[in-house]
Amino acid sequence: MGDESTPASMKALARNGRRSGPPAAATILDVARRAGVSTATVSRALAAPDKVAEETRARVIAAIAATGYTPNASARNLRARSTQIVLALLPGISNTFFAPILNAIEDTLSAAGYGMIIGDTRHSLQKEAHYTRFILAGQVDGVILFTGQIPRDGDVASASGRVPIALVCNEIVGERRYSVFDVDNRAAAARATTHLIAAGHRHLGHVAGDARNIEAVERMKGFRLALKRAGIPPDEAAIWEGGFRYEDGVAAATRFLALRERPTAIFASADHAAIGFIRTVRDAGIRIPEDVSIVGFDDIDYASVIDPPLTTMRQPRASLGRLAAEDLLQRMGRDAVDVPPIRERLRCDLIERETVGPVATARSVRRPAKLQREGSGAARGGVT
Amino acid sequence: MGDESTPASMKALARNGRRSGPPAAATILDVARRAGVSTATVSRALAAPDKVAEETRARVIAAIAATGYTPNASARNLRARSTQIVLALLPGISNTFFAPILNAIEDTLSAAGYGMIIGDTRHSLQKEAHYTRFILAGQVDGVILFTGQIPRDGDVASASGRVPIALVCNEIVGERRYSVFDVDNRAAAARATTHLIAAGHRHLGHVAGDARNIEAVERMKGFRLALKRAGIPPDEAAIWEGGFRYEDGVAAATRFLALRERPTAIFASADHAAIGFIRTVRDAGIRIPEDVSIVGFDDIDYASVIDPPLTTMRQPRASLGRLAAEDLLQRMGRDAVDVPPIRERLRCDLIERETVGPVATARSVRRPAKLQREGSGAARGGVT
DNA sequence: GCGGGCGGTGTAATCGATTGCATCGAGGTC
DNA sequence: GACCTCGATGCAATCGATTACACCGCCCGC
Incomplete structure (x- = not known):
């Protein structure tokens, strides 16, 4: 620590001397010198404490505290490759x-x-x-x-x-190098749709997502699957592709309102879109669920907050x-x-809230035979 | 490039040979060798293209493409200190x-x-x-x-x-080393409160934020300031501290509902809390804005989506x-x-939507003299 | 014809940590 | 008492890039 102290301090001066910028951060060498050990020991004191003598480690810790040393991540990452x-x-x-x-x-x-x-x-x-x-x-x-x-x-x-x-x-088709964690979108969408059919609806619409999105595609397939199982032909004019966002629901609602023969129930591929849809049709004087029932997908926070609270498929x-x-x-x-x-x-769970009811009597529909629920009253509840 | 090619390839083998892991990423040295130049030239070809001959740079680019080289960020950061x-x-x-x-x-x-x-x-x-x-x-x-x-x-x-x-x-009191960008919370809160007073309200409540949050404190000060200016004594029982979240609004609403003498207007320190408040009191049968007016703060996305659309102070x-x-x-x-x-x-902007109306006639209040607005009808509009 | 400037390139130091290997002393064993 | 073991520590190579400096031709001007 004798004769090399001068070049060392000059080096520190050179680092700190240029301009009036912040003082250079302490390095492992500063700590080592102050503790009177080598840099290897400092490194070990931090990474493998049991390989260093108790007393030495204490000195290192003290030196670290005194210098305010924080290991430089770039250097560590470079060497450790992680x-x-x-x-x-x-x-x-x-x-x-x-x-x-x-x-x-x-x-x-x-x-x-x-x-x-x-x-x-x-x-x-x-x-x-x-x-x-x-x-x-x-x-x-x-x-x-x-x-x-x-x-x-x-x-x-x-x-x-x-x-x-x-x-x-999500999923990238044809890619086997990733792990994938998702829900069975098709089955869940089919269940959501079936829930509407069970409430007596025979004319259903779908606020679909982006056709380039695999989840949106799967949910659409589930929607069609449920219709097919119930022997209901899909109404292509009531299937609106767009996306999962609020604005997409608004756009779908606009097209819904322009329809001559409107569906009595809607399956929306995402809650944000469902909420945009609801907000827009209600402004046009349509009541939910009396005039139109709707089921969403995701169970986002605001699903239970909006009016009426949204029935939806919850993703885990x-x-x-x-x-x-x-x-x-x-x-x-x-x-x-x-x-x-x-x-x-x-698996997803259906969270029943207040946006699904029986078919409005005003509409010209055959009275559903297998309707069991009593409408919005019974549909109440679900989770908070 | 003669005799050192053997150790180089052995080195590459050593890197790739261990286990069946992914092939090691190409380094700048691999690129340099393939292009027949030094690493310095490769580095320059990327960082300072005009310092390298056109033809050389083309060779380097080709070598990079061939090797799939990506510069290692840790090494660069270590050297460049940024x-x-x-x-x-x-x-x-x-x-x-x-x-x-x-x-x-x-x-x-x-x-x-x-x-x-x-x-x-x-x-x-x-x-x-x-x-x-x-x-x-x-x-x-x-x-x-x-x-x-x-x-x-x-x-x-x-x-x-x-x-x-x-x-x-945000702001950290007593800290001068940061730049700070915020709104004048006190002034904005005062304006929001004054807006309620102008609608005729004389009994005001406040859904306040966390007392440890400087913004919440400032908004509370603004609220009190506006009351003072209008000569209205604050009702401490109608000032509920909590936070900016939805749940905090719910909690405040519960205390509001328990009140014997309820305020006719509420200034909420955040939209999320305002929405929780509205949702809760509406479930208890209270109408907005007929029974209670409310102004929020922030203008979050959902402010215009909830029912009724929230009047609020918009932050830029x-x-x-x-x-x-x-x-x-x-x-x-x-x-x-x-x-x-x-x-x-x-500066903030007041966005007038539909949650502010005149004082309910049912309540025992002196008829406000300076009320100009016609209530929820006139308050309609604002932004989309 | 010679010095200077300049564009293009290579050499090697450097950034700050980690870590394999060497070293060293203390204590134990035969 | 010589040798070995083992814990504690230091030395120095290493990770992969950037960059100051040196160098080498080549061209130009006087």
């Missing part, structure tokens, strides 16, 4: 649907010492490409995708093989998030190189 | 209030070549500490904070000085986000070391 961070890639944070899934992911990951950061692509391929570079550059150890659609050039798919990827509520969002995170943890582990991707499909 | 990434730290992504702000931030940053990632602290000091380490470890070049409250040990404040920090819709969220991002860009620039933090306070 970041202990997972990126969750969303198509839009304004969609509250994702929040409970993300919470579950974060809880699961942080319990294992991993961190989670969120990226928002806002449905933009360009922004997605930006995050793809981020992933390929080794900035994260794993990815959870909510955005996958059809494989495209330069999309996140190109990162497969480098880091493990899990898809949640927390479970989806937890499973995806656990899968990623397994496949990110340094000893687990050959853990194959898995696929899990969870 | 990441070109900004972290936005939220108390909870389930709160849709933040979405438009974040979008504006992302747009502004990405136009300047920066990326944005989101961290969610969920009001947990422990999770915040996790992100603090992330920041101190040099993983980001700047931070936008939505979470700051009272300075605490180990919170993000300890990162000040290392990286520039901007606060949005996109502007706040844009300004914060621009400020950060200035202070992150390598040549801008001494750019001081700034403070901007923006």
Whole structure:
């Protein structure tokens, strides 16, 4: 510590001397010198405390406190080839649907010492490409995708093989390198539709999602399947493609209102769209559920808040998030190189609230034979 | 390129040979060898194309394409001491209030070549500490904070000085190292309250936020200020502290309903709380705005969706986000070391919808003299 | 004909941590 | 007492890029 102290301090001066910027952060070398040990010992004192003598470790800890040292993540990541961070890639944070899934992911990951950061692509391929570079550059150890659609050039798919990827509520057709966690959209949509049919409805409409979205397609298939089972021909004029957003529900409602022969019940492929639909038709004087019944999908927070509270298929969002995170943890582990991707499909639950009732008597419909429920009164309840 | 090719390939084998994991990513050295140049030239071909001969650059580009090379971010960050990434730290992504702000931030940053990632602290000091380490470890070049409250040990404040920090819709008292972008909460709250007074109300309640939140405190002050100006004594039994969330509005409504002498108008410190309040009192048979008028704060998306559409103070969220991002860009620039933090306070706009009406005639109130509006009919409109 | 400038490129130091291997002393064993 | 073991520590290579500096032709001007 004798003669090299001068060049060392000059170096520190050189770092801090230029301009009046903030003082340079302490490095592991600063800590080592102050504790009178080598950098290797400092590193070990932090990473493997039992390999360092009690007394030495105390000195290191003290030196760290005195210098305010924080390990430089870039250096560590470079050497260790891992970041202990997972990126969750969303198509839009304004969609509250994702929040409970993300919470579950974060809880699961942080319990294992991993961190989670969120990226928002806002449905933009360009922004997605930006995050793809981020992933390929080794900035994260794993990815959870909510955005996958059809494989495209330069999309996140190109990162497969480098880091493990899990898809949640989504699927990329023809891609076997991801784990997939979703619900059985077709079966759930069929159940929702059947619920309307059971209430006596024979003329049904569908607020469909984007045809490029695999989930939207599956829900549409489930809708048609339920109709077919009940022997009801679909009314193509009452099937409106668009998307899962509020505005898409508004657009569908506009087309609904323009219809000469309106359906008496609607299955909406997403709650946001269902709410946009309800809001719009009510402004036009249509009563829910007296004039039109409606079932949504997702059970977002506002489903129970709007008026009337929305009957909907609930997705087990927390479970989806937890499973995806656990899968990623397994496949990110340094000893687990050959853990194959898995696929899990969870069940949805129908949450009955107040938007489904019997067919309005005013309409010219044959009185439904198998109607058991008593209408909005009985449909009341569900969850809070 | 003669005799060292053997050790090089052995090295590559060593990297790829262990286990059956994914092939190691190509490094700049792989590209350099394939293009027959040095790593310096490859680096320059990417970072400073005009410093490299046209023909050489073409060879490098081809080599990059052939190898599938992506620069390792950790190495670059380590050397360049910057990441070109900004972290936005939220108390909870389930709160849709933040979405438009974040979008504006992302747009502004990405136009300047920066990326944005989101961290969610969920009001947990422990999770915040996790992100603090992330920041101190040099993983980001700047931070936008939505979470700051009272300075605490180990919170993000300890990162000040290392990286520039901007606060949005928040403030940390006694902290001068941040830029702050918010609205004049006190003035806006006073205007909202005055709007109710102008409609004839003389008995006002307040759904207040968390007393530890500076914004909530300011809004409460504005509420009281407006009352004082109008010569109305505050009814302390009708001021309910809680928070900005839906549940807090529900809790306030419960206490409102228990009141013997209920106020005829409510100023809620946040839309989410206002909506919880409305939903709850309506279930108890109270009509809005006939029995109770209410003004919210924020103008979140659902403010116009709920029934009846909520009259509220709109915060200029996109502007706040844009300004914060621009400020950060200035202070992150390598040549801008001494750019001081700034403070901007923006104006809110009152958005009149349908939750404010005149005082119910049934109540024993002196007929308001200066009431001009005709009630819910005239209050209709506002924005979509 | 020679020096200077300049465009293009390579060499090697550097960023800050981790970690395999060497070293060293203390204590135990035969 | 020589040798071995083992815990504690240091030395130095390493991760993959960036970049200051040196170098080499080539062209130009005087």
